Amino acid sequence: MKFWSQTAAVLMKDLLTEYRTRDVLTSMLLFGLLVILMFNFAFEPDSEEITKFGPGLLWMTFIFAGLLGMNRSFAGEKENDALEGLMLAPVKWSSIYLGKMLANLLFLLLAEAIILCLFSLLFNYGIWPRIGWMAAITFLGTLGFASVGTLLAAVSANTRMSEVMLPVLLVPLVLPVILGAVLATAANFAQPPEERVMFFWMQVLAAYDIIFVTLPLMTFDYVLEK
Protein backbone atom coordinates (compact mmCIF):
# COMPACT_ATOMS: atom_id res chain seq x y z
CA MET A 1 0.00 0.00 0.00
CA LYS A 2 2.80 2.39 1.01
CA PHE A 3 4.67 1.47 -2.19
CA TRP A 4 1.71 2.49 -4.36
CA SER A 5 1.08 5.71 -2.46
CA GLN A 6 4.76 6.66 -2.85
CA THR A 7 4.62 5.73 -6.55
CA ALA A 8 1.54 7.95 -6.91
CA ALA A 9 3.36 10.81 -5.14
CA VAL A 10 6.25 10.63 -7.64
CA LEU A 11 3.81 10.36 -10.57
CA MET A 12 1.76 13.36 -9.39
CA LYS A 13 4.93 15.37 -8.89
CA ASP A 14 5.97 14.73 -12.50
CA LEU A 15 2.48 15.50 -13.83
CA LEU A 16 2.31 18.74 -11.84
CA THR A 17 5.79 19.82 -12.97
CA GLU A 18 4.85 19.08 -16.59
CA TYR A 19 1.56 20.95 -16.22
CA ARG A 20 3.57 23.99 -15.06
CA THR A 21 6.45 23.84 -17.54
CA ARG A 22 5.15 21.76 -20.48
CA ASP A 23 8.81 20.99 -21.26
CA VAL A 24 8.43 17.33 -22.18
CA LEU A 25 5.22 17.48 -24.21
CA THR A 26 6.21 20.63 -26.10
CA SER A 27 9.56 19.22 -27.18
CA MET A 28 8.04 15.88 -28.23
CA LEU A 29 5.15 17.46 -30.13
CA LEU A 30 7.26 20.06 -31.92
CA PHE A 31 9.70 17.40 -33.03
CA GLY A 32 6.89 15.05 -34.09
CA LEU A 33 5.17 17.80 -36.06
CA LEU A 34 8.41 18.71 -37.84
CA VAL A 35 9.11 15.12 -38.82
CA ILE A 36 5.57 14.52 -40.07
CA LEU A 37 5.71 17.75 -42.10
CA MET A 38 9.05 16.77 -43.64
CA PHE A 39 7.73 13.34 -44.57
CA ASN A 40 4.68 15.10 -45.98
CA PHE A 41 6.93 16.97 -48.41
CA ALA A 42 8.79 13.79 -49.30
CA PHE A 43 5.82 11.49 -49.89
CA GLU A 44 2.57 12.09 -51.74
CA PRO A 45 -0.53 11.58 -49.56
CA ASP A 46 -2.56 8.53 -50.61
CA SER A 47 0.48 7.22 -52.51
CA GLU A 48 1.57 3.59 -52.58
CA GLU A 49 4.79 4.50 -50.72
CA ILE A 50 2.95 5.92 -47.78
CA THR A 51 0.81 2.78 -47.50
CA LYS A 52 4.01 0.76 -47.53
CA PHE A 53 6.23 2.95 -45.35
CA GLY A 54 3.55 4.63 -43.18
CA PRO A 55 3.86 2.33 -40.14
CA GLY A 56 7.66 2.67 -40.16
CA LEU A 57 7.56 6.46 -40.51
CA LEU A 58 4.99 6.69 -37.74
CA TRP A 59 7.00 4.61 -35.27
CA MET A 60 10.25 6.37 -36.15
CA THR A 61 8.52 9.63 -35.28
CA PHE A 62 7.19 8.15 -32.03
CA ILE A 63 10.58 6.78 -31.02
CA PHE A 64 12.67 9.86 -31.81
CA ALA A 65 10.11 12.23 -30.28
CA GLY A 66 10.02 9.89 -27.27
CA LEU A 67 13.82 10.05 -26.95
CA LEU A 68 13.55 13.81 -26.51
CA GLY A 69 10.96 13.35 -23.79
CA MET A 70 13.03 10.68 -22.04
CA ASN A 71 16.07 12.97 -22.01
CA ARG A 72 14.00 15.66 -20.28
CA SER A 73 12.60 13.16 -17.79
CA PHE A 74 15.67 13.11 -15.51
CA ALA A 75 16.94 16.59 -16.43
CA GLY A 76 14.56 18.12 -13.86
CA GLU A 77 15.80 15.66 -11.25
CA LYS A 78 19.39 16.84 -11.69
CA GLU A 79 18.56 20.46 -10.88
CA ASN A 80 19.23 21.02 -7.14
CA ASP A 81 20.02 17.26 -6.90
CA ALA A 82 16.27 16.74 -6.46
CA LEU A 83 16.60 13.04 -7.23
CA GLU A 84 18.76 12.66 -4.10
CA GLY A 85 15.90 14.29 -2.20
CA LEU A 86 13.62 11.48 -3.39
CA MET A 87 16.26 8.89 -2.59
CA LEU A 88 16.53 10.23 0.98
CA ALA A 89 12.87 9.48 1.64
CA PRO A 90 11.99 6.13 3.22
CA VAL A 91 10.80 4.70 -0.09
CA LYS A 92 11.76 1.68 -2.12
CA TRP A 93 13.71 3.24 -4.95
CA SER A 94 11.75 1.08 -7.38
CA SER A 95 8.70 3.23 -6.53
CA ILE A 96 10.64 6.23 -7.85
CA TYR A 97 11.25 4.28 -11.06
CA LEU A 98 7.63 3.22 -11.39
CA GLY A 99 6.27 6.73 -10.75
CA LYS A 100 8.59 8.25 -13.33
CA MET A 101 7.94 5.45 -15.83
CA LEU A 102 4.17 5.92 -15.56
CA ALA A 103 4.56 9.69 -16.03
CA ASN A 104 6.72 9.09 -19.12
CA LEU A 105 4.17 6.58 -20.42
CA LEU A 106 1.36 9.12 -20.08
CA PHE A 107 3.36 11.89 -21.78
CA LEU A 108 4.36 9.57 -24.62
CA LEU A 109 0.82 8.29 -25.17
CA LEU A 110 -0.56 11.83 -25.23
CA ALA A 111 2.08 13.01 -27.71
CA GLU A 112 1.59 9.90 -29.85
CA ALA A 113 -2.20 10.39 -29.98
CA ILE A 114 -1.69 13.91 -31.34
CA ILE A 115 1.05 12.83 -33.76
CA LEU A 116 -1.16 9.96 -35.00
CA CYS A 117 -4.05 12.35 -35.70
CA LEU A 118 -1.72 14.71 -37.60
CA PHE A 119 -0.29 11.79 -39.55
CA SER A 120 -3.75 10.60 -40.53
CA LEU A 121 -4.77 14.12 -41.51
CA LEU A 122 -1.70 15.04 -43.55
CA PHE A 123 -1.32 11.70 -45.33
CA ASN A 124 -4.99 10.88 -45.62
CA TYR A 125 -4.11 7.63 -43.86
CA GLY A 126 -7.23 5.75 -42.84
CA ILE A 127 -6.60 4.94 -39.18
CA TRP A 128 -10.14 5.43 -37.88
CA PRO A 129 -11.82 2.11 -38.83
CA ARG A 130 -9.07 0.19 -36.91
CA ILE A 131 -8.28 2.79 -34.25
CA GLY A 132 -9.02 0.42 -31.33
CA TRP A 133 -6.34 -2.07 -32.42
CA MET A 134 -3.98 0.79 -33.24
CA ALA A 135 -4.47 2.12 -29.69
CA ALA A 136 -3.66 -1.33 -28.28
CA ILE A 137 -0.52 -1.69 -30.42
CA THR A 138 0.58 1.85 -29.50
CA PHE A 139 0.05 1.14 -25.80
CA LEU A 140 2.05 -2.11 -25.89
CA GLY A 141 4.89 -0.57 -27.91
CA THR A 142 5.01 2.57 -25.79
CA LEU A 143 4.97 0.65 -22.51
CA GLY A 144 8.08 -1.28 -23.55
CA PHE A 145 9.78 1.87 -24.77
CA ALA A 146 8.91 3.85 -21.61
CA SER A 147 10.01 1.07 -19.24
CA VAL A 148 13.47 0.62 -20.79
CA GLY A 149 13.75 4.34 -21.58
CA THR A 150 13.12 5.45 -17.99
CA LEU A 151 15.73 3.02 -16.67
CA LEU A 152 18.35 4.12 -19.19
CA ALA A 153 17.48 7.81 -18.76
CA ALA A 154 18.39 7.35 -15.08
CA VAL A 155 21.65 5.62 -16.07
CA SER A 156 22.62 8.22 -18.66
CA ALA A 157 21.53 11.26 -16.59
CA ASN A 158 24.82 11.23 -14.71
CA THR A 159 27.01 10.79 -17.78
CA ARG A 160 28.80 13.71 -19.43
CA MET A 161 26.92 13.55 -22.75
CA SER A 162 23.55 12.25 -21.58
CA GLU A 163 21.67 13.50 -24.69
CA VAL A 164 23.89 11.32 -26.88
CA MET A 165 24.29 8.47 -24.43
CA LEU A 166 20.57 7.79 -24.05
CA PRO A 167 19.84 7.03 -27.74
CA VAL A 168 23.07 5.03 -28.02
CA LEU A 169 22.00 2.83 -25.10
CA LEU A 170 18.27 2.78 -25.72
CA VAL A 171 17.77 2.26 -29.46
CA PRO A 172 19.49 -1.15 -29.63
CA LEU A 173 17.52 -2.36 -26.61
CA VAL A 174 14.15 -1.28 -28.03
CA LEU A 175 14.73 -2.77 -31.48
CA PRO A 176 12.30 -5.62 -30.70
CA VAL A 177 9.69 -3.00 -29.74
CA ILE A 178 10.25 -1.02 -32.96
CA LEU A 179 10.14 -4.18 -35.07
CA GLY A 180 7.06 -5.60 -33.34
CA ALA A 181 5.17 -2.31 -33.32
CA VAL A 182 5.90 -1.52 -36.99
CA LEU A 183 4.91 -5.00 -38.18
CA ALA A 184 1.77 -5.10 -36.00
CA THR A 185 0.77 -1.62 -37.26
CA ALA A 186 1.37 -2.66 -40.88
CA ALA A 187 -0.71 -5.81 -40.40
CA ASN A 188 -3.48 -3.77 -38.75
CA PHE A 189 -3.72 -1.34 -41.66
CA ALA A 190 -3.19 -3.91 -44.46
CA GLN A 191 -6.09 -4.36 -46.89
CA PRO A 192 -7.56 -6.70 -45.74
CA PRO A 193 -6.11 -6.59 -42.16
CA GLU A 194 -3.76 -9.49 -41.36
CA GLU A 195 -5.04 -10.23 -37.89
CA ARG A 196 -2.98 -13.37 -37.30
CA VAL A 197 0.25 -11.48 -37.98
CA MET A 198 -0.93 -8.54 -35.89
CA PHE A 199 -1.77 -10.74 -32.89
CA PHE A 200 1.58 -12.51 -33.12
CA TRP A 201 3.51 -9.24 -32.93
CA MET A 202 1.24 -7.92 -30.19
CA GLN A 203 2.08 -11.02 -28.15
CA VAL A 204 5.79 -10.37 -28.75
CA LEU A 205 5.30 -6.78 -27.53
CA ALA A 206 3.37 -7.96 -24.46
CA ALA A 207 6.13 -10.46 -23.58
CA TYR A 208 8.78 -7.74 -23.97
CA ASP A 209 6.71 -5.43 -21.73
CA ILE A 210 6.37 -8.02 -18.98
CA ILE A 211 10.14 -8.60 -18.95
CA PHE A 212 11.17 -4.96 -19.20
CA VAL A 213 8.71 -3.60 -16.67
CA THR A 214 9.74 -6.26 -14.15
CA LEU A 215 13.53 -6.12 -14.63
CA PRO A 216 13.97 -2.39 -13.87
CA LEU A 217 11.85 -2.76 -10.74
CA MET A 218 14.39 -5.31 -9.51
CA THR A 219 17.51 -3.44 -10.64
CA PHE A 220 16.72 0.25 -10.09
CA ASP A 221 18.35 0.30 -6.63
CA TYR A 222 21.68 -0.61 -8.24
CA VAL A 223 21.21 2.07 -10.91
CA LEU A 224 20.78 4.82 -8.35
CA GLU A 225 23.23 3.67 -5.71
CA LYS A 226 26.75 5.07 -5.95
Add this chain to the structure above:
Amino acid sequence: MMDDAAVVVENAEKWFGLNPALANVSLRVQPGEFVVLLGRNGAGKSTLLRVLARLVRPNRGRVRICGLDVARDPERGRERIGLVAHQTFLYPGLTARENLRLHARLHGLEGAGERVAAALTDAGLDLSADRPVRGFSRGMQQRLAIARATLHGPELVLLDEPFTGLDLEAAELLSGRLRQWAAAGRTVVMATHSLEEGLEGVTRWVLLDRGRIAAEWTGDSRAARSRYRQFLKEAPPGSEGRRH
Protein backbone atom coordinates in the same frame (compact mmCIF):
# COMPACT_ATOMS: atom_id res chain seq x y z
CA MET B 1 23.38 -7.02 20.38
CA MET B 2 21.35 -3.85 21.04
CA ASP B 3 23.25 -0.62 20.55
CA ASP B 4 21.74 2.66 21.68
CA ALA B 5 24.20 4.89 19.78
CA ALA B 6 22.64 7.23 17.20
CA VAL B 7 25.40 6.52 14.69
CA VAL B 8 27.82 3.62 14.54
CA VAL B 9 30.30 3.42 11.69
CA GLU B 10 32.68 0.48 11.76
CA ASN B 11 35.71 0.31 9.48
CA ALA B 12 33.94 2.02 6.59
CA GLU B 13 35.79 2.23 3.30
CA LYS B 14 34.63 3.87 0.12
CA TRP B 15 36.49 4.06 -3.16
CA PHE B 16 35.57 6.12 -6.20
CA GLY B 17 37.58 4.46 -8.94
CA LEU B 18 41.12 4.34 -7.57
CA ASN B 19 40.57 7.20 -5.12
CA PRO B 20 39.91 6.23 -1.53
CA ALA B 21 37.26 8.64 -0.22
CA LEU B 22 36.97 6.90 3.13
CA ALA B 23 39.69 4.66 4.54
CA ASN B 24 38.83 2.52 7.53
CA VAL B 25 36.67 5.13 9.26
CA SER B 26 35.08 4.23 12.57
CA LEU B 27 32.85 6.66 14.41
CA ARG B 28 30.30 6.42 17.20
CA VAL B 29 27.88 9.25 17.96
CA GLN B 30 25.66 9.10 21.05
CA PRO B 31 22.06 10.39 20.99
CA GLY B 32 21.97 14.16 21.60
CA GLU B 33 25.56 14.73 20.51
CA PHE B 34 26.42 17.60 18.15
CA VAL B 35 29.41 16.44 16.14
CA VAL B 36 31.22 18.62 13.64
CA LEU B 37 33.30 17.04 10.86
CA LEU B 38 36.22 19.22 9.84
CA GLY B 39 38.65 18.84 7.00
CA ARG B 40 39.82 20.15 3.68
CA ASN B 41 37.96 19.68 0.39
CA GLY B 42 38.08 16.01 -0.52
CA ALA B 43 38.89 14.90 3.03
CA GLY B 44 35.83 12.62 3.01
CA LYS B 45 33.32 14.67 5.04
CA SER B 46 30.56 14.69 2.41
CA THR B 47 31.16 11.04 1.55
CA LEU B 48 30.84 10.09 5.21
CA LEU B 49 27.54 11.98 5.50
CA ARG B 50 26.29 10.32 2.31
CA VAL B 51 27.26 6.92 3.64
CA LEU B 52 25.26 7.70 6.80
CA ALA B 53 22.27 8.78 4.67
CA ARG B 54 22.66 5.60 2.59
CA LEU B 55 23.01 7.61 -0.62
CA VAL B 56 26.40 5.97 -1.01
CA ARG B 57 27.10 2.32 -0.25
CA PRO B 58 30.46 1.75 1.45
CA ASN B 59 32.73 -0.84 -0.18
CA ARG B 60 33.54 -2.21 3.27
CA GLY B 61 32.37 -1.76 6.82
CA ARG B 62 29.08 -1.43 8.67
CA VAL B 63 26.79 1.50 9.38
CA ARG B 64 24.04 1.54 11.99
CA ILE B 65 21.65 4.44 12.45
CA CYS B 66 19.62 4.52 15.69
CA GLY B 67 20.23 0.81 16.11
CA LEU B 68 19.26 -0.12 12.54
CA ASP B 69 21.59 -1.72 10.05
CA VAL B 70 21.04 0.59 7.05
CA ALA B 71 22.34 -2.00 4.58
CA ARG B 72 19.57 -4.40 5.63
CA ASP B 73 16.80 -1.89 6.20
CA PRO B 74 17.59 1.30 4.29
CA GLU B 75 13.99 2.60 4.27
CA ARG B 76 13.61 2.48 8.06
CA GLY B 77 17.08 3.96 8.43
CA ARG B 78 16.17 6.91 6.20
CA GLU B 79 12.98 7.54 8.21
CA ARG B 80 15.24 8.63 11.06
CA ILE B 81 17.48 10.92 9.03
CA GLY B 82 17.16 14.47 7.75
CA LEU B 83 19.89 15.76 5.43
CA VAL B 84 20.57 19.44 4.73
CA ALA B 85 23.22 19.91 2.09
CA HIS B 86 24.56 22.70 -0.07
CA GLN B 87 22.15 21.48 -2.76
CA THR B 88 18.56 22.01 -1.65
CA PHE B 89 16.93 18.85 -3.14
CA LEU B 90 13.94 21.05 -4.07
CA TYR B 91 11.93 20.99 -7.30
CA PRO B 92 12.14 24.50 -8.72
CA GLY B 93 8.93 24.08 -10.75
CA LEU B 94 6.88 23.26 -7.65
CA THR B 95 5.78 25.74 -4.99
CA ALA B 96 7.20 25.69 -1.46
CA ARG B 97 4.01 24.04 -0.19
CA GLU B 98 4.02 21.41 -2.96
CA ASN B 99 7.66 20.54 -2.24
CA LEU B 100 6.87 19.96 1.44
CA ARG B 101 3.67 18.05 0.62
CA LEU B 102 5.64 15.73 -1.66
CA HIS B 103 8.10 15.10 1.16
CA ALA B 104 5.24 14.50 3.61
CA ARG B 105 3.57 12.00 1.25
CA LEU B 106 6.81 10.12 0.68
CA HIS B 107 7.26 9.85 4.45
CA GLY B 108 3.60 8.88 4.93
CA LEU B 109 3.11 11.63 7.54
CA GLU B 110 -0.22 11.95 9.34
CA GLY B 111 -1.82 15.41 9.33
CA ALA B 112 0.47 16.48 6.51
CA GLY B 113 -1.45 19.68 5.69
CA GLU B 114 -1.06 21.11 9.20
CA ARG B 115 2.55 20.00 9.52
CA VAL B 116 3.42 21.59 6.19
CA ALA B 117 1.66 24.85 7.12
CA ALA B 118 3.45 24.92 10.49
CA ALA B 119 6.83 24.23 8.86
CA LEU B 120 6.29 27.03 6.35
CA THR B 121 5.42 29.49 9.12
CA ASP B 122 8.40 28.32 11.13
CA ALA B 123 10.69 28.95 8.14
CA GLY B 124 9.16 32.40 7.62
CA LEU B 125 7.85 31.36 4.21
CA ASP B 126 4.09 31.42 4.73
CA LEU B 127 3.68 34.45 2.46
CA SER B 128 5.67 32.75 -0.32
CA ALA B 129 4.22 29.28 0.24
CA ASP B 130 2.35 29.14 -3.06
CA ARG B 131 5.08 30.60 -5.26
CA PRO B 132 7.32 28.33 -7.36
CA VAL B 133 10.67 27.76 -5.70
CA ARG B 134 12.45 28.85 -8.91
CA GLY B 135 11.83 32.48 -7.93
CA PHE B 136 13.21 32.10 -4.40
CA SER B 137 16.51 33.62 -3.25
CA ARG B 138 19.27 31.23 -2.14
CA GLY B 139 18.49 32.03 1.49
CA MET B 140 14.77 31.30 1.07
CA GLN B 141 15.55 28.04 -0.71
CA GLN B 142 17.87 26.98 2.09
CA ARG B 143 15.24 27.84 4.72
CA LEU B 144 12.79 25.66 2.81
CA ALA B 145 15.41 22.92 2.50
CA ILE B 146 15.82 22.93 6.30
CA ALA B 147 12.04 22.78 6.74
CA ARG B 148 11.92 19.89 4.28
CA ALA B 149 14.73 17.95 5.96
CA THR B 150 13.14 18.22 9.42
CA LEU B 151 9.43 17.97 8.50
CA HIS B 152 9.28 14.30 9.51
CA GLY B 153 11.00 14.92 12.87
CA PRO B 154 14.24 13.00 12.23
CA GLU B 155 16.23 11.70 15.19
CA LEU B 156 19.48 12.39 13.35
CA VAL B 157 20.12 15.58 11.37
CA LEU B 158 23.02 15.56 8.91
CA LEU B 159 24.28 18.87 7.55
CA ASP B 160 26.76 19.20 4.71
CA GLU B 161 28.28 22.68 4.45
CA PRO B 162 24.87 24.17 5.23
CA PHE B 163 26.12 27.77 5.58
CA THR B 164 27.56 27.97 2.06
CA GLY B 165 26.04 30.85 0.11
CA LEU B 166 23.50 31.83 2.75
CA ASP B 167 22.46 35.43 3.33
CA LEU B 168 22.65 36.83 6.85
CA GLU B 169 18.98 36.12 7.63
CA ALA B 170 19.15 32.50 6.51
CA ALA B 171 22.48 31.96 8.32
CA GLU B 172 20.97 33.31 11.54
CA LEU B 173 17.92 31.08 11.12
CA LEU B 174 20.14 28.05 10.62
CA SER B 175 22.31 28.95 13.62
CA GLY B 176 19.12 29.29 15.68
CA ARG B 177 17.93 25.88 14.49
CA LEU B 178 21.26 24.30 15.41
CA ARG B 179 21.01 25.79 18.91
CA GLN B 180 17.42 24.51 19.22
CA TRP B 181 18.36 21.03 18.09
CA ALA B 182 21.34 20.92 20.45
CA ALA B 183 19.18 22.12 23.35
CA ALA B 184 16.44 19.62 22.50
CA GLY B 185 18.93 16.78 22.52
CA ARG B 186 18.59 15.96 18.83
CA THR B 187 21.63 14.27 17.33
CA VAL B 188 23.41 16.45 14.79
CA VAL B 189 26.38 15.65 12.55
CA MET B 190 27.59 18.62 10.51
CA ALA B 191 30.39 18.87 7.97
CA THR B 192 31.81 22.34 7.58
CA HIS B 193 34.77 24.42 6.50
CA SER B 194 33.64 27.48 8.31
CA LEU B 195 34.43 27.70 11.98
CA GLU B 196 32.67 31.03 12.31
CA GLU B 197 28.98 30.15 12.35
CA GLY B 198 26.48 28.01 14.21
CA LEU B 199 28.90 26.18 16.42
CA GLU B 200 27.45 26.78 19.89
CA GLY B 201 26.64 23.53 21.60
CA VAL B 202 29.10 21.37 19.66
CA THR B 203 30.03 18.39 21.79
CA ARG B 204 32.78 16.89 19.63
CA TRP B 205 35.04 17.80 16.73
CA VAL B 206 36.20 15.16 14.27
CA LEU B 207 38.99 16.02 11.86
CA LEU B 208 39.10 14.08 8.62
CA ASP B 209 42.16 14.00 6.40
CA ARG B 210 42.45 12.00 3.19
CA GLY B 211 39.53 9.78 4.12
CA ARG B 212 40.78 8.98 7.63
CA ILE B 213 39.88 10.33 11.03
CA ALA B 214 43.03 12.28 11.91
CA ALA B 215 41.94 13.64 15.28
CA GLU B 216 38.97 13.99 17.60
CA TRP B 217 38.54 16.39 20.47
CA THR B 218 35.98 18.14 22.66
CA GLY B 219 35.91 21.79 23.69
CA ASP B 220 34.51 25.11 22.62
CA SER B 221 34.62 26.55 19.12
CA ARG B 222 37.46 28.96 19.85
CA ALA B 223 39.77 26.14 20.92
CA ALA B 224 38.58 24.07 17.96
CA ARG B 225 39.32 26.91 15.57
CA SER B 226 42.88 27.31 16.78
CA ARG B 227 43.49 23.55 16.71
CA TYR B 228 42.11 23.26 13.17
CA ARG B 229 44.21 26.20 11.97
CA GLN B 230 47.26 24.56 13.50
CA PHE B 231 46.45 21.37 11.60
CA LEU B 232 46.03 23.26 8.32
CA LYS B 233 49.44 24.86 8.80
CA GLU B 234 51.23 21.65 9.69
CA ALA B 235 49.61 18.98 7.51
CA PRO B 236 50.41 18.97 3.81
CA PRO B 237 47.30 19.49 1.67
CA GLY B 238 47.84 16.20 -0.16
CA SER B 239 44.22 15.64 -1.06
CA GLU B 240 43.20 19.27 -1.60
CA GLY B 241 40.84 19.70 -4.50
CA ARG B 242 39.73 16.10 -4.87
CA ARG B 243 35.92 16.06 -4.89
CA HIS B 244 33.33 13.28 -4.95
